[in-house]
Amino acid sequence: xxxxxxxxxxxxxxxxxxxxxxxxxxxxxxxxxxxxxxxxxxxxxxxxxxxxxxxxxxxxxxxxxxxxxxxxxxxxxxxxxxxxxxxxxxxxxxxxxxxxxxxxxxxxxxxxxxxxxxxxxxxxxxxxxxxxxxxxxxxxxxxxxxxxxxxxxxxxxxxxxxxxxxxxxxxxxxxxxxxxxxxxxxxxxxxxxxxxxxxxxxxxxxxxxxxxxxxxxxxxxxxxxxxxxxxxxxxxxxxxxxxxxxxxxxxxxxxxxxxxxxxxxxxxxxxxxxxxxxxxxxxxxxxxxxxxxxxxxxxxx
Numbered sequence: 001x002x003x004x005x006x007x008x009x010x011x012x013x014x015x016x017x018x019x020x021x022x023x024x025x026x027x028x029x030x031x032x033x034x035x036x037x038x039x040x041x042x043x044x045x046x047x048x049x050x051x052x053x054x055x056x057x058x059x060x061x062x063x064x065x066x067x068x069x070x071x072x073x074x075x076x077x078x079x080x081x082x083x084x085x086x087x088x089x090x091x092x093x094x095x096x097x098x099x100x101x102x103x104x105x106x107x108x109x110x111x112x113x114x115x116x117x118x119x120x121x122x123x124x125x126x127x128x129x130x131x132x133x134x135x136x137x138x139x140x141x142x143x144x145x146x147x148x149x150x151x152x153x154x155x156x157x158x159x160x161x162x163x164x165x166x167x168x169x170x171x172x173x174x175x176x177x178x179x180x181x182x183x184x185x186x187x188x189x190x191x192x193x194x195x196x197x198x199x200x201x202x203x204x205x206x207x208x209x210x211x212x213x214x215x216x217x218x219x220x221x222x223x224x225x226x227x228x229x230x231x232x233x234x235x236x237x238x239x240x241x242x243x244x245x246x247x248x249x250x251x252x253x254x255x256x257x258x259x260x261x262x263x264x265x266x267x268x269x270x271x272x273x274x275x276x277x278x279x280x281x282x283x284x285x286x287x288x289x290x291x292x293x294x295x296x297x298x299x300x301x
Contacts, residue, residue, distance in 0.1 A: 064095070065092065065093050065094055065095050066090055066094050066095070066171050067090070068089065068090050068091065068092050068120035068123075068124070069087070069088070069089050069090075069115075069118075069119075069120045070087070070088050070170070071085065071086065071087040071088070071111075071115075072085075072086060072087075073085045073086065074086070074162065074166060076158045076162055077162070078154045078155070078157035078158040078161060078162055079142065079153050079154065079155060079158050080151070080152050080153055084139060084140045084158060084162075085110065085111050085112065085139070085140045086111055086137065086138065086139040086140070086163065086166075087111050087112070087114075087115045087137070087138050087139075088100070088135055088136070088137050088167070088170060088172070089115060089118075089119035089120040089123055089135065089136045089137075090120060090123060090133070090135045091120070091123040091124045091126070091127040091133045092120070092124050094133055097171055097172055097173035098133055098134050098135040098172055098173060099134055099135070099172070099173045099174075099175075099176055099177060099178070099202065099299040099300065100134065100135040100136065100137045100167060100172050100173075100174070100177050100178070101134055101135070101136050101137070101177070101178040101179070101180050101295060101299065102137050102138075102139075102159065102163075102177055102178065102179050102180070102189075102192075103136055103137065103138045103180050103181065103185070104141060104146060104159075104179065104180070104181030104182075104184075104185030104186075104188040104189050104192070105138065105141060105181070105182070105184075105185050106181075106182045106183035106184045106185050106210075107143050107145075107183065107184045107210075108143060110140045110141075111138035111139050111140050112138075114138035115136075115138050119136050123135075123136065126292060126296070131292065131293070131296040131297075132296050132297060132299070132300045134178075134295075134296055134299045134300070135172055137163070137167060137172075139158070139159065139163050141155040141158070141159070141185075141188070142155055143184070143221070145184055145187060145188065145210070145222050145223070145232075146159070146184070146185070146187065146188030146191055146192060147188075147191060147228075147231075147232040148232075149224060149228075150224045150228070155188075156188070156191065156192055156195070159192055160192060160195065160196060164177065174200075175200070176200055176201070176202040176299065177196070177200065177201065177202060177299075178201070178202050178203045178204070178205070178295050178298065178299050179192060179193040179201065179203075179204045179205070180204075180205045180207070180291070180295065181205075181206060181207065181209070182207045182208060182284055183207075183208050183209070183210050183255075183279065184210045184222075186206035186207050186208055186209030186210060186247075187206070187209045187210045187211060187234065189204050189205065189206045189209075190204055190206050190209060190234040190237070190240065190245075191232060191234050191237075193239075193240070193243060194234060194237040194238075194239035194240045194243070195239060196239075197239045197243075198239065198242035198243045201239075201243050202243075202244070202298050202299050202301065203243065203244045203245070203246070203294075203295050203298040203299065204240075204243055204244070204245045204246070205245075205246045205247075205248075205272075205291050205294070205295055206245070206246070206247050206248075207247075207248050207249075207284055207287060207291065208248070208249050208250065208253050208255055208259075208279050208283070208284070209247065209249070209255060209259060209262075210222065210255060211234070211255055211258040211259055211262050212229075212258055213235075213258050213261060214229070215228075215229035215230070217258075234262070235262065235265060236265065240266065241266075241267045241268065244271070244298055245266070245268075245270040245271070246270055246271035246272040246291060246294050246295075247259060247262075247263060247270045247271075247272045247273075248272040248273065248274075248275070248287045248290075248291065249272075249273075249274055250274070250275065250276065250277030250278050250279065250283045251274050251275065251276055251277065252276070252277060252278040252279075253277070253278055253279045253283070254279060255279065256274065259274075260274070271294055272287075272290075272291070272294075275287075
């Protein structure tokens, strides 16, 4: 029986999360102070905003181990034709397609911040500690809270309609994926995981999620108004009822009250919970070992 990673090597898993916050908005970096040399993939051109998701196809195993880190960019039609950067980290020696955790950044952050420090080293140590192997994927999502905005920028459609099909071509098994996010990304993990649905979403881990109980309470810029808030609400979202969810939040976090109310209306109590801490990297780092320990087995189930 696999020993729990928290018992085997807490320090190893913390290498997945020794990052920093960029203000209370919740930008967060997974990674340790390890320098990596990414292999850059050629740009991928994407078209077809809002097109239906293709059937998930697991790519055949590569003939040689996949790289531990690869990055690239594509022109996102869903985001108005802007260049969108992405990165994939894997543990070493992987020849079979891995299922990915899509790591969604907070406001004022990006894919590079999530990956800062060398996530591949952390993944290597986590696997050595006993976790089943998985990949971590980060992508630029801007500051639009991972849903379609009046400007036309739709980072949510970019993830579901452009990124996921592209990942299948990068040797990942996208038949089922996990979502992990902090602050704005925590809300995004709930929204996109719920929209993808239980057939494809293996698990959702929302950390200090940016949640508001009404459009009037939302931070300026989070939504375009009451109609936008309602159209992209995760409160009472049907798809969340059948997906394993973990929610972690600090008792001193400004989102703690709304998060407590959100948890209360879920049909099944989520994993995780409240513990001392604020909306900052110190709290997020302290929670990450248990979060990765919880996520990884669900990805391979």
